[in-house]
Amino acid sequence: MDLLQRFAAGDPDAFEALFREHQGEVYRWIVRIVRDPAAAEDLTVETLWRLYQARGRLDPRGNCAGWLRRVATNLAIDHLRRSRPFEPLAAEPPGPAQPDCAAQQQERAAIRAALAELSPRLRIVVRLGLIEDEPYASIAESLGISAGAVKLRMFRALRILRKKLEQRGVRP
Amino acid sequence: MTHKPSGDFAEDQLRERLRSAEPPIDAGLRRDLWPRMLERIGEAPRGSQERLWPFAVPWFDWALAGIVGATIAFFPALIPALLYHL
Numbered sequence: 001m002d003l004l005q006r007f008a009a010g011d012p013d014a015f016e017a018l019f020r021e022h023q024g025e026v027y028r029w030i031v032r033i034v035r036d037p038a039a040a041e042d043l044t045v046e047t048l049w050r051l052y053q054a055r056g057r058l059d060p061r062g063n064c065a066g067w068l069r070r071v072a073t074n075l076a077i078d079h080l081r082r083s084r085p086f087e088p089l090a091a092e093p094p095g096p097a098q099p100d101c102a103a104q105q106q107e108r109a110a111i112r113a114a115l116a117e118l119s120p121r122l123r124i125v126v127r128l129g130l131i132e133d134e135p136y137a138s139i140a141e142s143l144g145i146s147a148g149a150v151k152l153r154m155f156r157a158l159r160i161l162r163k164k165l166e167q168r169g170v171r172p
Numbered sequence: 173m174t175h176k177p178s179g180d181f182a183e184d185q186l187r188e189r190l191r192s193a194e195p196p197i198d199a200g201l202r203r204d205l206w207p208r209m210l211e212r213i214g215e216a217p218r219g220s221q222e223r224l225w226p227f228a229v230p231w232f233d234w235a236l237a238g239i240v241g242a243t244i245a246f247f248p249a250l251i252p253a254l255l256y257h258l
Contacts, residue, residue, distance in 0.1 A: 111193035127194070
């Protein structure tokens with residue numbers, strides 16, 4: 001009997017094993033979307049709490065990792081909706097060692113602001129698809145939509161981003 | 173993949189700019205979150221935990237079963253009446 005079957009059957013020890021098995025992967029997925037380690041930790045606990053709550057309804061033969069990723073994605077989207085439109089990115093690594101000129105910093109801020117103005121449904125596709133290089137199929141599965149729908153969202157997101165960057169004076 | 177008017181960002185250019193503004197994150201979990209989950213489980217209303225575990229039965233159901241069992245044991249003549257009310 002595997003962990004998920006034991007968990008669905010009501011074995012409390014199986015939940016701890018499942019938690020430890022999946023917490024890292026769930027966190028990595030969420031932090032790439034919300035880009036805030038503290039929020040990602042909260043959302044990881046919330047995601048696995050949803051698993052705990054769903055134990056009576058779980059299909060023991062189901063794909064636990066896929067289920068968790070969908071829940072994590074939905075929670076991350078909700079977090080993006082609640083967050084302020086443009087705030088400093090807590091996950092941003094310390095700047096490069098070389099001196100960064102003001103114009104570059106300004107441009108980066110403009111790009112971040114333009115990205116933050118996208119709706120969470122479009123922002124998540126840009127972050128995962130363009131920045132993190134996640135395959136469309138994987139993004140589609142996590143959002144519960146088709147790969148074609150992901151491409152369409154990417155197309156719309158890029159069109160909006162180009163327009164917003166142009167408005168902010170950021171040129172190719 | 174995307175059609176763009178001339179003078180606009182190509183997708184690769186845009187990707188590069190986005191990555192310079194928001195670098196890809198390759199961060200793993202820095203600590204075990206299990207203690208936080210234990211706190212969360214401990215904070216959950218007792219009623220909801222009882223409801224969630226498939227084999228947990230509230231105390232009053234056990235009390236009712238005990239009363240019915242005792243009634244049947246001491247007053248077997250009441251069995252038809254009990255069956256009538258089920």
